[in-house]
Amino acid sequence: MLDRLQRSLRPHAPWQPPAIDLTPMPVRLPARKNGSRRVSMGTRGHNSSIVVDPNDFLAKELESGIEHDAYLVLTADPKVVDIACQAPPIEWADRDGVIHEHTFDFLVTLEDGMRSAVMVKSADKVRRAQLDSFAAELARQIPDDFADAVLLITREDLPEWLVSNARLIRSARLDKPCTRDASILERARSLFGPVSIEELCRPFAPFGARSVARLLYSRQLRQVEPGLIGPETVVVATSTAEH
Numbered sequence: 407m408l409d410r411l412q413r414s415l416r417p418h419a420p421w422q423p424p425a426i427d428l429t430p431m432p433v434r435l436p437a438r439k440n441g442s443r444r445v446s447m448g449t450r451g452h453n454s455s456i457v458v459d460p461n462d463f464l465a466k467e468l469e470s471g472i473e474h475d476a477y478l479v480l481t482a483d484p485k486v487v488d489i490a491c492q493a494p495p496i497e498w499a500d501r502d503g504v505i506h507e508h509t510f511d512f513l514v515t516l517e518d519g520m521r522s523a524v525m526v527k528s529a530d531k532v533r534r535a536q537l538d539s540f541a542a543e544l545a546r547q548i549p550d551d552f553a554d555a556v557l558l559i560t561r562e563d564l565p566e567w568l569v570s571n572a573r574l575i576r577s578a579r580l581d582k583p584c585t586r587d588a589s590i591l592e593r594a595r596s597l598f599g600p601v602s603i604e605e606l607c608r609p610f611a612p613f614g615a616r617s618v619a620r621l622l623y624s625r626q627l628r629q630v631e632p633g634l635i636g637p638e639t640v641v642v643a644t645s646t647a648e649h
Contacts, residue, residue, distance in 0.1 A: 435465075436458050436463055436464055436465045437464055437465065438456075438464070438465045438466075439459075439462075439464035439465065439466050439491070440467070440492075441466070441467060441490070441491045441492020441493070442492050442493065442494045442495060442509060443492040443495075443509045453470055453471035453474070454467065454468060454469045454470070455467075455468045455474050456468075457474070457477060458580065459481065459489060460481055460576055460579035460580050461481070461486070461487060461488055461489060462488070463580075466489075466491040467491060467492070468491060469492075470526070472526055472527075472528060472560075472561055472564070473511055473526045475561075475564045475569045475572075476511070476512070476524070476526045476559045476563075476564060477489065477491070477512070478569055478572040478573050478576055479564060479568060479569060479572045480512065480514060480524075481572065481575070481576040481579070482571065482572035482575035482576055482623060484517075484623055484624065484625055485516050485517050485518075486514055486515070486516060486517075487515055487516065487517050488514070488515035489512055489513075489514055489515075490512065490513040490514075491511070491512060492509060492511070493509060493510040493511070493512060493513035493523060494509075494513075494552075495507040495508060495509045496508055496510075496523075496544075496547075496548055496549065496552055498543070498544055498547045498548075499547065508544060510523040510524055510525060510553075510556075511524055511525060511526045512524035512526070513552075513553060514557075520554045520555070521552070521553045521554050521555075522553060522554065522555045522556070522557045523544070523548060523552065523553040523555070523556050523557070524556075524557045524558075524559060525537070525541055525556065525557070525558045525559070526559045526560075527558065527559075527560055528560060528561055529560040529561055529562045532558065532560055537558065538558060541556050541558045542556075544556050566634075567632075567633055567634035570634055570635075571634065571635045574615075574616075574619050574635060575619045575620075575622065575623050577616075577619075578616040578617075578619035578620050578623070579619075579620060579623060581616060581620075584616075584617060584620075586610060586613060586614065586617045587617040587620055587621060589610070590606060590607065590610065590614055590617045590618060590621065591621055591626050591627070591643065593606060593609065594606055594621075594627060594641070594642070594643040595643045597643075599642065600630050600640045600641065600642040601640065601641065601642070602637065602638055602639065602640055602641075603615065603618050603635070603636070603637055603638070603639050603640075603641060604637035604638065606618065606641065615637075618635075618641065619635070622635075622641070625644060626643065626644060627641045627642065627643060627644065628641060628642055628643075628644045629641055630642055
């Protein structure tokens with residue numbers, strides 16, 4: 407029997423790879439939105455990247471890994487409606503009255519119309535260069551029509567679980583509309599209480615996790631405890647008053 411099986415698996419002719427499908431496939435690339443500061447792409451020592459913003463579906467440039475992580479977290483925040491990368495420079499005066507220019511990493515607009523100018527730096531650099539004092543000085547001098555506040559983000563504000571969750575949510579936001587979202591939300595509401603994501607999505611398995619991510623973003627579901635989103639994560643349907 408083994409001999410027969412071995413003979414049946416032995417090819418009668420040399421294996422040939424399948425023909426390559428050369429049918430043209432149209433791909434629509436997102437439009438590029440350049441910031442005011444040129445980002446060096448592919449430069450040694452610079453973890454630069456190009457990302458698509460789910461708020462306006464434009465491709466934007468980021469010049470460092472920590473800036474990329476901060477950007478992911480911003481795109482996963484439902485209060486953020488617009489993110490300008492490499493914001494237009496502003497002028498500020500030092501103690502001697504000398505005028506300088508500063509370019510913020512992001513200019514973020516919130517759903518209530520407030521705008522925050524965002525600086526993203528490593529925590530060591532913030533402490534070493536006293537950048538918190540510098541950020542406070544910029545906050546005192548920024549024009550009212552530019553931003554309402556200055557926000558300083560460091561790696562300490564970006565734990566791995568938060569960045570991982572943000573990466574999932576941003577990715578799910580880029581999907582095409584899915585009718586499964588409404589079905590999962592209806593099931594969550596019918597359960598009248600907290601439920602794990604695994605149990606919530608059981609009737610839709612193996613699908614559903616990305617729908618949950620979108621429902622968390624839209625605030626129709628709420629994560630009961632902060633932490634990495636996974637099958638065991640407990641969520642609950644929110645009421646309109648909680649939005």
